[in-house]
């Protein structure tokens with residue numbers, strides 16, 4: 001098969017390069033996704049992933065990451081602190097334990113026992129932004145996106161799906177979650193079926209954006225099931241966005257409706273697609289040695305007014 005990799009947002013371009021280089025050298029998709037996502041975790045300019053990720057409401061950088069491969073193997077890490085590459089830890093959980101998910105202190109202890117070095121992940125920039133937020137006193141978590149309009153300031157979760165030369169697909173996600181989230185809050189990224197899902201007979205999906213809304217819809221699982229029924233990756237992602245949108249409204253009229261959720265998907269023929277709730281979501285696809293950033297199709301435009309519904 002021709003290798004192919006798709007990932008979320010503009011920073012997906014850089015991660016794709018690394019994943020694709022590995023795929024081209026005959027690495028499997030699990031190795032390639034892990035290595036690709038590590039690039040984003042290591043980049044302090046990406047303020048929603050790994051080192052340099054914006055902290056929670058207590059000023060603590062807490063990271064979520066997960067991997068799922070074509071053998072339905074899972075490794076997920078929730079709310080880990082001081083470990084720069086949670087995606088590498090997710091890989092160790094996937095390969096070397098009987099478990100699927102480790103969280104918090106237990107995940108940290110497991111990491112140290114497995115040779116990971118503790119590091120300070122709060123950068124000068126993140127601390128400055130945190131102190132600014134504190135002094136404003138809104139107390140609310142914030143979604144920040146690397147969209148077309150705000151690219152220079154904000155960054156976002158990276159989700160990635162890759163197919164290797166053997167036709168095997170792996171999906172992965174890594175994030176520091178919403179900026180200023182309540183300490184202990186868990187988003188979609190480490191939740192299997194929400195932030196990512198993989199089925200060797202069908203394909204895979206991954207998400208970005210407001211985790212609460214994606215979790216409510218089991219977004220990534222839903223996309224894989226839609227593709228199983230014969231929908232294209234783009235059409236399956238569109239259906240998932242409709243589901244997210246409806247469940248957000250159903251769950252509460254008072255809920256914050258100004259959220260973004262974006263999905264990417266790939267089927268076992270190597271076709272890819274994406275869809276988002278609002279405009280601005282971008283995704284990067286690399287195949288045939290060409291890495292391209294696309295604007296996603298979306299469900300509603302910014303003129304949407306909740307009171308009209």
Ligand code: SD4
Nearest residue numbers: 157177178187208209211
């Ligand atoms: C989360 N989906 O924790 C992640 C973060 C994100 O815009 O993508 N934020 O909800």
